Amino acid sequence: MRFSSTALIASLAAASVDARSVNPCDKRATPTVYLAGDSTTAKTGGLLMGWGEYLPPLLNGITVVNKAVPGRSARSYTNEGRFTELANLVTAGDIVVIEFGHNDGGSPRSASDNGRSDCPGTGSEVCVSGKTGEKVYTFNHYVETAARAIIAKGASVIFSSQTPNNLWEGGSYGGYGTPVRFVEYASLAAKNLAGTGKASFVDHYQAVANMYLKLGNAKTNSLYPSDHTHTSPEGADLVAKAFAQAVKLAWNGTTPLKGYLKAGNPTVF
Ligand SMILES: *[C@@H]1O[C@H](CO)[C@@H](O)[C@H](O)[C@H]1NC(C)=O
Numbered sequence: 001m002r003f004s005s006t007a008l009i010a011s012l013a014a015a016s017v018d019a020r021s022v023n024p025c026d027k028r029a030t031p032t033v034y035l036a037g038d039s040t041t042a043k044t045g046g047l048l049m050g051w052g053e054y055l056p057p058l059l060n061g062i063t064v065v066n067k068a069v070p071g072r073s074a075r076s077y078t079n080e081g082r083f084t085e086l087a088n089l090v091t092a093g094d095i096v097v098i099e100f101g102h103n104d105g106g107s108p109r110s111a112s113d114n115g116r117s118d119c120p121g122t123g124s125e126v127c128v129s130g131k132t133g134e135k136v137y138t139f140n141h142y143v144e145t146a147a148r149a150i151i152a153k154g155a156s157v158i159f160s161s162q163t164p165n166n167l168w169e170g171g172s173y174g175g176y177g178t179p180v181r182f183v184e185y186a187s188l189a190a191k192n193l194a195g196t197g198k199a200s201f202v203d204h205y206q207a208v209a210n211m212y213l214k215l216g217n218a219k220t221n222s223l224y225p226s227d228h229t230h231t232s233p234e235g236a237d238l239v240a241k242a243f244a245q246a247v248k249l250a251w252n253g254t255t256p257l258k259g260y261l262k263a264g265n266p267t268v269f
Helices: 005-020 074-079 082-089 139-151 181-192 204-215 217-222 233-249
Strands: 032-037 063-066 095-099 126-128 135-137 156-160 199-202
Touching (some): 032 082, 074 139, 095 139, 095 181, 139 181, 156 181, 204 233
Parallel strands (some): 032 063, 032 095, 095 156, 156 199
Antiparallel strands (some): 126 135
């Protein structure tokens, strides 16, 4: 095999970069924040967009990789190997935001189990799928198992509570979607992993709920062009800004993203 001189110089340059950062525990110069979630975070399209696509302009000095996939729950994201992929990708200093809940409800014991519903409870409960016979675990089992694998690589995990649905649906605030149980579950996951020193919680649900209260009926409804779950690009931008503000306020504890927020981010709630 022959190498061109350009390739040789490039490989020598790469080798000298490696030599300067031999300690595998060193943080990368620019860490990465990975987002694990569903359609409300993902790059969707048409009239809709997930909030993850609007996070990059709110941050400095960190790369955002949006790994959210429409339709996924903590269970299906796990079963498709997506958390394993993330654990393989991260290096020390990276951050993974885990935000699920919209697709996690329902009954896995049902004969029409959709492959997404988690087993009810927050601990070691196990259900058997009424459709496939598969063992189904709780939301906390799935996200905490994923987080432990990610933390073992030296990365941090932020458990973020799911976004609310349109809280002004029907014209009065709170008519739909009183805090869903997955908000508390995400908070509990951070508490359960507090001993690692690498797990934290952002109450994204509460941040967006507060923002919608401030925006009012007409404005909030205008952000939901097709249903009460998925926002327009403008809505996604606001939902990202609410996340950034909650991180800035550190109201449920400090997260490692705080140090990467841009100074001029707007106040939305
Ligand atoms: C997070 O903090 C906010 C502000 O103090 C509070 O309203 C919210 O209830 C907290 N979330 C949880 C799940 O404790």
